Amino acid sequence: MRTFPVLSVVIATHNSERQLVPVLSALVQGVTAGVLRDVTLVDSGSTDGTATIADAAGCAFLSSVADVGVRLRQGAAHSRGRWVLFLSDCSILEEGWAREVMTFIETCERRGQAERIAATFRLAVDGYGIGPRIGEALAVARLALFGLPAPGQGLLISRSYYERLGGHPSGARAERRLIARIGRRRIHLLRPHVLMPAKDV
Numbered sequence: 001m002r003t004f005p006v007l008s009v010v011i012a013t014h015n016s017e018r019q020l021v022p023v024l025s026a027l028v029q030g031v032t033a034g035v036l037r038d039v040t041l042v043d044s045g046s047t048d049g050t051a052t053i054a055d056a057a058g059c060a061f062l063s064s065v066a067d068v069g070v071r072l073r074q075g076a077a078h079s080r081g082r083w084v085l086f087l088s089d090c091s092i093l094e095e096g097w098a099r100e101v102m103t104f105i106e107t108c109e110r111r112g113q114a115e116r117i118a119a120t121f122r123l124a125v126d127g128y129g130i131g132p133r134i135g136e137a138l139a140v141a142r143l144a145l146f147g148l149p150a151p152g153q154g155l156l157i158s159r160s161y162y163e164r165l166g167g168h169p170s171g172a173r174a175e176r177r178l179i180a181r182i183g184r185r186r187i188h189l190l191r192p193h194v195l196m197p198a199k200d201v
Helices: 017-026 028-032 051-055 070-080 097-110 130-146 159-164 174-182
Strands: 005-015 037-041 060-063 082-086 118-125 153-157 187-194
Touching: 005 017, 017 028, 017 051, 017 130, 028 097, 037 051, 037 070, 051 060, 060 070, 070 082, 070 174, 082 159, 097 118, 097 153, 097 187, 153 159, 153 174
Parallel strands: 005 037, 005 082, 037 060, 118 187
Antiparallel strands: 082 153, 118 153
């Protein structure tokens, strides 16, 4: 029988003070649902109030290097959950995400699929008008055709699977390279949306 909480969230930050508060606020439901164990922010030399926000929210805060792949690996190593959810510093999860994640984790572990499948969220682009809607349509098409969610769309993966894959690679496009290594057929699309700015899609 599984014991909660099992999930860690890892976020790479850099001068993220302005966008971070709603991102962390959306994670509170993971605590109340009993699924979220800890949140780790891995920072590359912020000069704003990012560290203060992390402290106020009860997050671990690690000072690190500019390479996002290195930072995400460090965050995963520091976290304690059996599953890790990687988000960007502007990824705002929709109401109901915790219940969906809990169901996904339970199903994977019950079926022995924890080391064979990962998950991401549906994308919603922040803003009004045709531009954000086009961004959403392109993201859906990209995911359907190539299995390539945007990095900020979220990646939910078991720690054992992540470690077997070698974690995020160092260097440019680390998040997309890990997603490509997992492969489109092993990435499940969860029902809740994640809200992102159009510039990050």
